[in-house]
Amino acid sequence: MTPIMVATVSGLLAGTGSSATGTDGLFVDEQTAEVAEGLSRTESVGHGSTWLELERVVGSCGHDGWDGYGATAISGYSLTVAARLLFVLPIGVTAPTVSVDPDGEVSYEWYTSASRVLSVSVGADGMLHYAARVGASRHHGAEPFLGHFPTVILDLVRKVA
């Protein structure tokens, strides 16, 4: 794992959604962010296992050709967006597992069975491309990541997980 990648994974939450002004407001925001980050990283309440998986794939997919077929190394930009997306996944919602696509983009997956599965690729440009099977229904599309977890995708998460 490169130092840049480690720094990226560890420092991804900096600057997440503060609107506070003044010393007191900034202090409250910092404390709130610290508590939220701590909760998010726990296994029981948050999505701790996914944070660990993000760090794992940086190691296993961090070089070109990681799949044997010429795949691109994991994208630092995609990783940054993926971490921000994970941070805004509501606590209590099932945590996803992590994959990497041949173009280097991080992909989150919620998998219960072959007929209940959702895969979301996190574009470096902030676009989320998803495909799902929910029973006999098939869904796919693209949603921009605008700082909150897209409702369309969250609804699919709740249907498959």
Next chain:
Amino acid sequence: MSEIPHDEQLARFLHSEHLRADKSIKPNAFMPPKSLELSVTCHADGLGPDLWHRGWKVMKTMNKCPLRGRADLSAGRVRQARPLDAVPAPIDDDAHHAHVVNWPPLEQKHLHKALALELSTAATFVECPTSAPPG
């Protein structure tokens, strides 16, 4: 160049990043590269151990993630995932090499994901019989 028969088996070699904990196949195993030509190996003619040899050759760049197995599905099943097709694409050291082609444009990645999900669900996982390359 002759078309690949519907009943011919196509193999996509896999390592640990392509498999879930229950050994089912993740869709990223079938996501196309930027060239939109997904490499597979035809093996209707009983390649046997030579097929695994080809798999180890594909994974030769991998140091920490050895070949875990392969995903098999027929050319006909690939074609059911319209508009995909399988065409021969022999290369210097592999006459059995083929491509899955006709992927939608790169910017429509959600369509790639839907197709890759369909292929990964249809494919059968065959575990590699050895944990290291032969010889």
